Amino acid sequence: MLKLVNEGLWRERKIEFWNRLWEDLEIGYLDEDLLPVLIEFNMRPKSYTISSCSGRIILSDSEKPWSREETNIVFKKHEPITIDELINVTYKPITKRLWLIVSGPILHISTLDLDEALSILKIARLAGFKHSGILSINKMKGIIVELQTGIRFTQLIKVKNTSLISQSQASILVDIANEILLDGKQALFKLYRELYGNRPKNLDEYIIRYLNEHNIELDKIVQRLYLREDLGENIEFI
Amino acid sequence: MLKLVNEGLWRERKIEFWNRLWEDLEIGYLDEDLLPVLIEFNMRPKSYTISSCSGRIILSDSEKPWSREETNIVFKKHEPITIDELINVTYKPITKRLWLIVSGPILHISTLDLDEALSILKIARLAGFKHSGILSINKMKGIIVELQTGIRFTQLIKVKNTSLISQSQASILVDIANEILLDGKQALFKLYRELYGNRPKNLDEYIIRYLNEHNIELDKIVQRLYLREDLGENIEFI
Numbered sequence: 001m002l003k004l005v006n007e008g009l010w011r012e013r014k015i016e017f018w019n020r021l022w023e024d025l026e027i028g029y030l031d032e033d034l035l036p037v038l039i040e041f042n043m044r045p046k047s048y049t050i051s052s053c054s055g056r057i058i059l060s061d062s063e064k065p066w067s068r069e070e071t072n073i074v075f076k077k078h079e080p081i082t083i084d085e086l087i088n089v090t091y092k093p094i095t096k097r098l099w100l101i102v103s104g105p106i107l108h109i110s111t112l113d114l115d116e117a118l119s120i121l122k123i124a125r126l127a128g129f130k131h132s133g134i135l136s137i138n139k140m141k142g143i144i145v146e147l148q149t150g151i152r153f154t155q156l157i158k159v160k161n162t163s164l165i166s167q168s169q170a171s172i173l174v175d176i177a178n179e180i181l182l183d184g185k186q187a188l189f190k191l192y193r194e195l196y197g198n199r200p201k202n203l204d205e206y207i208i209r210y211l212n213e214h215n216i217e218l219d220k221i222v223q224r225l226y227l228r229e230d231l232g233e234n235i236e237f238i
Numbered sequence: 239m240l241k242l243v244n245e246g247l248w249r250e251r252k253i254e255f256w257n258r259l260w261e262d263l264e265i266g267y268l269d270e271d272l273l274p275v276l277i278e279f280n281m282r283p284k285s286y287t288i289s290s291c292s293g294r295i296i297l298s299d300s301e302k303p304w305s306r307e308e309t310n311i312v313f314k315k316h317e318p319i320t321i322d323e324l325i326n327v328t329y330k331p332i333t334k335r336l337w338l339i340v341s342g343p344i345l346h347i348s349t350l351d352l353d354e355a356l357s358i359l360k361i362a363r364l365a366g367f368k369h370s371g372i373l374s375i376n377k378m379k380g381i382i383v384e385l386q387t388g389i390r391f392t393q394l395i396k397v398k399n400t401s402l403i404s405q406s407q408a409s410i411l412v413d414i415a416n417e418i419l420l421d422g423k424q425a426l427f428k429l430y431r432e433l434y435g436n437r438p439k440n441l442d443e444y445i446i447r448y449l450n451e452h453n454i455e456l457d458k459i460v461q462r463l464y465l466r467e468d469l470g471e472n473i474e475f476i
Contacts, residue, residue: 051372064421066388097414118360118375133371137356146371150304154392155416164407172397176335183302 002085005112009140014048014111015206022048022214031078034105036222037188039211040195041109045204046116052107055151055184057177058079061094065101065154074098080178083170090170091162098158104178104184105191108135110142117143120134123198126147127191151184153177189226243350247378251348252286253444259287260452269316272343274460275426277449278433279347283442284354288382290345293389293422295319295338295415303337312336318416321408326400328408330361336468340415340440342389343429346373348380355381362435365429382405385429389422390417427464 021038033054041049059075060067075089080202111117124132125149131148137185138144155173159163165173206214211218259276263267269294279287297313300306313327328336349355355372362385364368369386376382393411403411448473449456 063393064389064418068388081275113432121374131369131386133373135371137352148369150306151302152390152392153303154390154394156411159410159414162410164403164406164410169400169402172402173394176394176397180302182263200431225385 036192043203046112050108065099100155100178102153104149107147109145127194149187153180274430281441284350288346298337299332323375338393340391340418342387345385347383365432387425
């Protein structure tokens with residue numbers, strides 16, 4: 001197999017990103033729901049995780065729903081929202097259009113070679129991450145893979161002063177937005193399960209040692225995060 | 239460069255797909271707006287186009303907006319819609335939830351090698367196709383690249399018997415749906431322009447000969463399709 005990536009430099013970055021992951025978790029930058037999936041990826045010797053989001057509900061005051069500027073975001077939550085939270089935002093004046101946007105999980109992985117990138121794409125597709133692909137190849141940064149589901153929903157809520165929802169409609173919308181957010185969390189759980197079921201023969205020794213030394217027990221994290229009651233009956237640990 | 243793809247077999251498939259493209263166009267299966275982009279891709283010796291959509295507006299009766307079953311689709315159009323078209327559908331009974339979904343262009347390209355796949359991803363990103371990546375690598379079928387923008391909009395219209403839009407809201411929605419459909423068509427035009435500006439030194443001789451023999455004039459097709467008045471003032475041929 002052709003060497004597209006410099007193994008030494010790649011390895012250094014893997015350890016850097018791994019350490020940063022735990023710092024981010026400590027200061028609350030990292031969404032905890034991602035943890036089991038991130039650990040599984042990093043246990044693979046030829047993969048490490050770069051950046052990820054477990055899914056979120058936002059309200060954006062922007063011309064188009066795909067506008068990426070953070071300044072447009074007037075509300076953001078990684079957990080289910082309430083009717084009051086939605087209604088409160090719709091009372092405030094907006095400058096453009098107000099969109100409710102629910103997005104599913106998105107993950108960026110760096111792999112050491114093409115075989116590993118293709119293995120990960122296969123695993124991701126088994127878990128329903130159908131919009132996944134290799135984004136770029138860089139000698140130092142590795143082969144960058146993006147994993148994404150089709151779980152996404154936008155709803156136009158308000159245009160200038162005209163609200164498009166009534167109080168009773170707000171309740172229907174909130175239910176559906178929360179349902180779709182949980183669909184995303186379930187996809188993350190499925191991804192964890194596929195990663196677990198398709199572990200390579202040898203795991204990354206550095207990562208395993210780190211987990212042991214820090215008393216991080218993956219099984220317990222999975223139990224605590226993915227088997228919560230609010231995730232509904234559809235999630236079952238098999 | 240490592241040979242991931244068998245050149246002879248790949249070449250045979252390129253010609254098969256190229257011939258099918260013109261058959262599809264003749265019987266109305268191919269959306270004409272795609273033509274200049276498809277021709278540009280196929281003129282590259284190491285690329286051919288597999289399947290594509292220039293963007294569409296659909297109404298889907300399904301539990302979730304990302305449901306892919308064609309049987310859920312109760313309305314489909316690749317051109318702007320009218321208020322009456324939307325209202326007529328909302329009068330009909332539905333079984334689940336009625337979603338208005340506008341999607342931007344999506345293209346699937348096969349390339350002969352990794353360098354070409356990465357070149358295409360670069361060109362696509364210049365044109366705003368940010369959700370693009372290599373999906374798979376197959377010795378015979380080639381390196382499969384998906385090109386997609388973030389241009390997408392869904393709106394929940396009806397849940398069982400409860401309609402979520404009034405007549406006046408329908409008019410706002412139709413305007414925005416059409417606006418977003420045209421955003422997609424403009425992205426396609428940008429992609430054409432980037433492909434044109436980044437042509438490889440040598441073009442595919444078979445394709446060039448085919449175009450000459452069939453009197454297909456790319457410039458004229460571009461003029462006719464992309465410089466139409468209804469695409470608005472934002473599109474300018476530079």
